[in-house]
Amino acid sequence: MTFIFAHRGYSAIAPENTMMAFQAAQDAGADGIELDVQMTKDGCLVVIHDEKLDRTTNGKGYVKDWTWSELKHLEAPYKYSNIQPPPTIPLLIDVFDWMKTNHLVCNIELKNNEFLYQGMEEKVLQLIRQYQYEDRVIISSFNHYSLAHFHRLAPDIQTAILYSSHLYMPWKYATAIGASAIHPNVRTVNSAIIQASIEHGVAVRPYTVNKEKQMEWLIQQGCSAMFTDDPQKAIAIRKSIFGQ
Structure with missing residues (x-):
């Protein structure tokens, strides 16, 4: 059955990459969450998508140029400025x-x-x-050198290649760098890629799937998972197809 990942949390109704969005995803019944990690000036792992703070917070400049003691005081409401108290990074x-x-x-x-x-x-x-989450975590990146490095460090943890352009036999490329899944832009996905990847033991999890017709089609194709801003919608469609 197709897994439903909440993209940056339930970002259709809550500020992306905040605890509020992750909790909303859980409440909606999502199977998983997706989030983005960067590093502060003093080496802390923070959850935020953009390299710059400007779009989603009331801060300015690059994440990498701020310390955590500075960043933790920022508000991160994105477009939900009426939320009180405002969420943080x-x-x-x-x-x-x-x-x-x-x-x-x-x-x-x-x-x-x-x-x-x-x-x-x-x-x-x-x-x-530390948290023993080896079986609960997937590592993905557009930086495939980083993924290959991570796989060498921890071959027991799933890695997945992110890509936005058409790749030839992406399941072969993924396997070559130790990845067990492909996370393609949904526009690059077709039936042949889904079927061949799954047949070769490579999971297929397209992003970012927000249109109902795309959701229906991927579920009917037996796609491994999808990333969506609206997990509740995807879950309802999956239930209408499978009754669960």
Whole structure:
């Protein structure tokens, strides 16, 4: 059955990449959450999508240029400015603590395509080991060198290649760098890619799937999972098809 991941949490109704959005995803019945990790100036793992603070917070400039003691005071309401008290940027450890209260799978996207964030893979791995979440975490990135490095560090933890352009036989490429899944832009997906990937033991989890027709089609194709801003909608469609 197709797993439903809440993209940056239930970001259709709550500020993305905040504890509020992750809790909303759990309440909606999502199977997992997706989040983005970057590093502060003093090496803390923070959950935020953009390299710059400007879009989703009341801060300015790059995440990498702020310390955690500075960042933790920022408000992160994105477009939900009426929420009181305003949500803040969480640490990855905050999300891991919260995961003790549920059984959700967590897809961690390493946001190290623009800035390499030296040592981020090791820090993320250390936290996963500390919480023993090896079976509850998937590591993804557009930086495939980083994914290959992570796989060498921890071959027991799932990695997945993110990509936005058409790849030839993506399941072969994924396997070549030790990844067990592909996370393609939904526009690059067709039946042949889904079927061949799954036949070769490579999971297919497209992003970001918000249109009902796309959701229906992926579920009917037996796609492994999807990332969506609206998990409640996807769950309702899955239920209408499978009755569960």
